[in-house]
Amino acid sequence: MSTLVVLGAQWGDEGKGKVTDYLSEKADVVVRYQGGDNAGHTVEIEDKKYKLHLIPSGIFYEEKTSIIGNGVVVNPKSLLKEIQYLNGLGVKTDNLRISQRAHIIFPYHLKLDELEEIKRGKNKIGTTVKGIGPCYKDKVERSGIRICDMFYADYFEERLRSNIKAKNEIIEKLYNSEPLNEDDIVKEYLRYAEELKPYVTNTTALVNKSVKSGKKVLFEGAQGTLLDIDYGTYPYLTSSHPISGGVAIGSGISPFDLKKALGVVKAYTTRVGKGPFPTELFDDTGDWIRDRGFEYGTTTGRARRCGWLDTVMLKYSCDINGFTGIALTKLDTLADLEEIKICTKYRLKDGFIEDFPASLNLLAECHPVYETLPGWKLEEITGAKTYEELPLNARKYIERIEELVGVKIQLVSIGPKRSETIIREEIF
Numbered sequence: 001m002s003t004l005v006v007l008g009a010q011w012g013d014e015g016k017g018k019v020t021d022y023l024s025e026k027a028d029v030v031v032r033y034q035g036g037d038n039a040g041h042t043v044e045i046e047d048k049k050y051k052l053h054l055i056p057s058g059i060f061y062e063e064k065t066s067i068i069g070n071g072v073v074v075n076p077k078s079l080l081k082e083i084q085y086l087n088g089l090g091v092k093t094d095n096l097r098i099s100q101r102a103h104i105i106f107p108y109h110l111k112l113d114e115l116e117e118i119k120r121g122k123n124k125i126g127t128t129v130k131g132i133g134p135c136y137k138d139k140v141e142r143s144g145i146r147i148c149d150m151f152y153a154d155y156f157e158e159r160l161r162s163n164i165k166a167k168n169e170i171i172e173k174l175y176n177s178e179p180l181n182e183d184d185i186v187k188e189y190l191r192y193a194e195e196l197k198p199y200v201t202n203t204t205a206l207v208n209k210s211v212k213s214g215k216k217v218l219f220e221g222a223q224g225t226l227l228d229i230d231y232g233t234y235p236y237l238t239s240s241h242p243i244s245g246g247v248a249i250g251s252g253i254s255p256f257d258l259k260k261a262l263g264v265v266k267a268y269t270t271r272v273g274k275g276p277f278p279t280e281l282f283d284d285t286g287d288w289i290r291d292r293g294f295e296y297g298t299t300t301g302r303a304r305r306c307g308w309l310d311t312v313m314l315k316y317s318c319d320i321n322g323f324t325g326i327a328l329t330k331l332d333t334l335a336d337l338e339e340i341k342i343c344t345k346y347r348l349k350d351g352f353i354e355d356f357p358a359s360l361n362l363l364a365e366c367h368p369v370y371e372t373l374p375g376w377k378l379e380e381i382t383g384a385k386t387y388e389e390l391p392l393n394a395r396k397y398i399e400r401i402e403e404l405v406g407v408k409i410q411l412v413s414i415g416p417k418r419s420e421t422i423i424r425e426e427i428f
Ligand code: GDP
Pocket: 008, 012, 013, 014, 015, 016, 017, 018, 039, 040, 041, 042, 043, 044, 293, 298, 329, 330, 331, 332, 333, 413, 414, 415, 416
């Protein structure tokens, strides 16, 4: 049995798309298990840059099966646009499969996401406004509509009309905003049903058959551990389970069938949207990292907040996910800095804390305690093909992180392209 999850260990945008694409060469099946088109995964192949939101980053290996699992929330309009975008660039999507159990995002989810954010005022989450939270809310509340429902037209229409009426009441009465047009939405979604039909199947059976028959199955996380609904910085997070525990729930495999977890860790930390971030830099270094790393959101274009690597947070992430290895990305971005800092613990008024706190109030009182390491130069790192070819100080940085978090860094990424990847230990 060969199963591996590649997931974000921080607040998202760690480079999951790049790492998933790289490892997909060895996979037979690649599965997304949570999130929706709030995700933005960038894959660079030769001189082309692709941006994916819903489709697994294994899609560039056209003969392999790509699956959108039941834990994903699907906006059909975005998905069809993404399929068209890929096809337009010559990437085939014939082996894409969508779960019958996945929940559907409707225009009222997007509208409510927007209105709820406005209502939150200064406490807004800074969501991607893709309707993710409202859609998962309906799923848990048991009023959601699933992909399989689309193929029973009368049933689908009845449920959809009833939901639109209920949501329009909220939109009009609570938010004093314009209601949505029921007929237009029904017509639009019945058309999507036809267009999506060829891709829809029982992916739970498909994934389980693949796993049991010894195929290599790779699961691709979206978002990151600190955005997990249970383990993240609540309420500043997303509404799904990016963690390794989410794989079984979001794909239908047994938790005992997931053998390995690769945590994707950016060599520093970034965050989009609001919420606590103990190692955030508000100075020139933070701006310099943003510029050098081109830290702007793939989905929303927002500037990402930047800061030093936080091993208090990473150790917590390792515990929750049981990482069997780490992929360290964007080591090249830190090049040319004189000194690089790593947060090793948090200082409070009356002592230190080494366990990542649950309370946002306590987190706000935490001050990072740093260890300082010497930097390296860009020309020393560019073009390195083996671990030994990396500059000594970069290796010292890598080995210190390993020591602090207790997990082997199996893959080092020194650029966005497949060729800019160094493997230290077999992963999959
Ligand atoms: P994801 O959401 O985790 O897939 O990450 P994003 O794609 O949102 O953001 C990561 C960005 O960094 C993308 O633009 C990648 O092409 C890029 N990237 C990934 N790995 C590296 C790396 O090692 N070095 C550099 N310079 N860029 C990288």
